[in-house]
Amino acid sequence: MEKKEILKYCIDSLSESGVDKSQCILNYSKKDELNVDIGEISLFRTTFDTNLEITAIHENRKGSISINKLDKDSIDKAIVDLLELSRTSEIDEAYDISPKQETKVFSSGDEKPDLDKMYSLMDGFVVKVKDMYPQIKLEQAIFDFVKTEEYLMNSNGVDFQSNKGIYNFTPIFTSKDDENTTSFNYTQVSLSELKKDLLECGSINYLLRESVEQLKSKPLEGKFVGDIIITPDCLYDFIYFLNSINLSDNTLISGTSTFKDKINKKVASPKFTLHSNPVSEEICNGYFVTDDGFEAENLTIIKDGVLKSFLLSQYGANKTKLERSKNTGGAYIVESGDKTLDKLIKDIDRGIVIARFSGGEPSPNGDFSGVAKNSFYIENGEIKYPITETMISGNLNELLLNIKDISKERINFGSTVLPWISTSGITISGK
């Protein structure tokens, strides 16, 4: 069987077994990956994979199974296992599949990687880093091209196909001289095509330069409540936490979300607007179809500080009687502000620039604490020195409300577009 025939076979087999509703997702992928280890290109890894995920709902009982074998025997066995999973499941009227939508084929990116170009860019990156930043130890760098072909069909007649090719680059590095070692740092950028040097992509050059500066880090003394500037790399972590504790299915179904009654109410500074735009032209590494079978659309989560949408799947929406979101998150874009990063720094009496947050996931009420890695101390509007052994703690909800300014500058990581954000009321403690 080939591609759509497999999906039709699964849906027909489940229907013949008396299942009320079913959905199948079939994904073919090939990844070509070059790895730098300890400053040398060391590994060329190619992975072929398939994944068939089948979901069945029968008499309001649901189960799902995933396999990566596509022969008839494996599929038939998976269907038998799936029927047992769904029959022994709990009854829940909120289980459903997406309604029929217009059949579509979506495409983005290259069909095949240019391996010689990838090698040449990776090699060029290693050489340039050694030349420009001799103190940098390139612990690892991963440069891959992933080609995916995904089909989603369900028993309501939904029929989507997504074809996507994307390059991803992730360098991990530290700086070392005769006396000092810095914290490691890393970033990731996604690219639809190979047009420029890897050093110039995303925040890479910026972070490498800062890493070398961090060889002069020293512990921060004492404890104070001050301001922080969150860098674009670090801001992603805080948006992830926001989703996890306030916006997603589980937190709203359980009722632990502190945003549960806040739709159309103020949850952040009026300067803060957050979108999830998987099909935006700004985002090259987005997605076209949600896991629950809907065509993905762009949405605004927070507009001028007011909560406009959760990130609820069809099940989450049915369960909470709230509106299903137009997508299920990711592809975050924070709108830029009207001040430069320099001005954000100048406006701070005492605080830090935090470039990497190493901490636990916040409590359900938003309390967080963690180590400020790769960060710099600010006093009287100036960056004074890089710091080590410094912890920050605060509350995520208060952090959003206390946002002072957002930078004009933003970094496009391919999967997100994020600025620098300054906020206040954070406890900063050193030795």
Next chain:
Amino acid sequence: MLINNLNSYSSLLKDYTELRVQENRTLRISLVKGNLVKNTKEIIGGVSARVNKKGSWGFVSIPEINLESIKKAIQEAGYNAAFLNSKANKGKERFLPSNPTMEKSFATHKTRLTQKEIMDYVKAVDAYIMTKYPNLINRDIHVQCLDMEKNLLTSDGASLYSMLPRSIIYVDLTLEKDGQPVNVTNVFGGRGQFEDNFDTPDKLYLELDKTYEHLLKKSEGVYADAGVKECILDAKLAGILAHEAIGHTTESDLVLGGSVAGDYLNKQVASSLVSLVDFAHTYNGELCPVPIYIDDEGTKSEDTVIIKDGILKSFMHNKETAQHFNVSPTGNARAFEYFDEPLVRMRNTAIIPGNSKLEDMIASIEDGYYLIDPSNGQADSTSEFMFGVTLGYEIKNGKLGRGIKDTTISGVAFDVLKTVSMVSDDMNWSAGGFCGKKQLITVGMGGPAVKCKINIGGR
């Protein structure tokens, strides 16, 4: 189905080659406030080959498992290695040969439970919590069972068949205090299939009652006073201290990547009370949570003594880093899925117990904290680690005081371990977490309670 013996493919392995056939089978069940939000099975398997040509690695994985896919994986992994070698010939020598052989299965000998029986178990636990503690605003129960079954053959003749299962139940309880949610999590299970770890639901009830008692105290809790404090890290926390604070910095690939541990070999890095070992499979005559007998490069796994009486003694190695440091590989090369290449990973990392009693350790602190349950953690090339603490108490004048809210502790490991002044005589192993380093992997973490000075986050 896995192929039970790969030896018939040995003639295909010309260059240095590892051929692996693997299947990971996962069952996940999640009940959120009694709602079944996840009920899934995943069966992911395939074949992979990794080839080394003069220092350049090629790797290919294919989901089908048959003669054709095995031939293709070996051939194309060779092409990939040749592609890199054509760009830059590193001229490295072939690894010294080793050819241990082992078959090891930890599959249950009991009759396998049906899906319905497992579901009934989970529902019984949920019903107990709901009935006994009606004031909770939420209860989460997550079941995760993972069976990792693999076959390995190397060009040196090493071979392995292993079936390593793990089954875990995570329970999270939440109540509301002053309009704010407060939660506590407990983890049950470890090595073994569901039938070996979970007999009847009532066996969990005593621990669940204790978890609820902790939750009540935590809901009345206060923020920790931020700063460097004298703390007792409970045995449950010592394992993550061993893993995050020291373990990662002594993985040889991270040493080569600039980890500060590279500067400290054979130097005093901790109090003489501290000894730390990454155990291959057995501690004190008992099986560890993640027993590894032969690693995914075909090396016989040996215990790695990392710190002995406060002195940094050695690092964890794969074949390539062992060649670099001119030492023997330690059997720490592990891969998670069939499509993952082996990396230097920990197995069962533990601080060795001392002679003190936990109650004496608590009594010895005038103003500090007793920290019990960890959440996630992270290491650093500087050895500055952190991990979340989800359950802890104040210590005032040698006695436990109020509970504390969630916090994070951190410190420079090689400084913190020098402040260790007492080590308890008990040992606690945990096996519920995953370690992330390009890939996930299951690890065991263990240790006794430790008294030290550490930076605690708070207000």
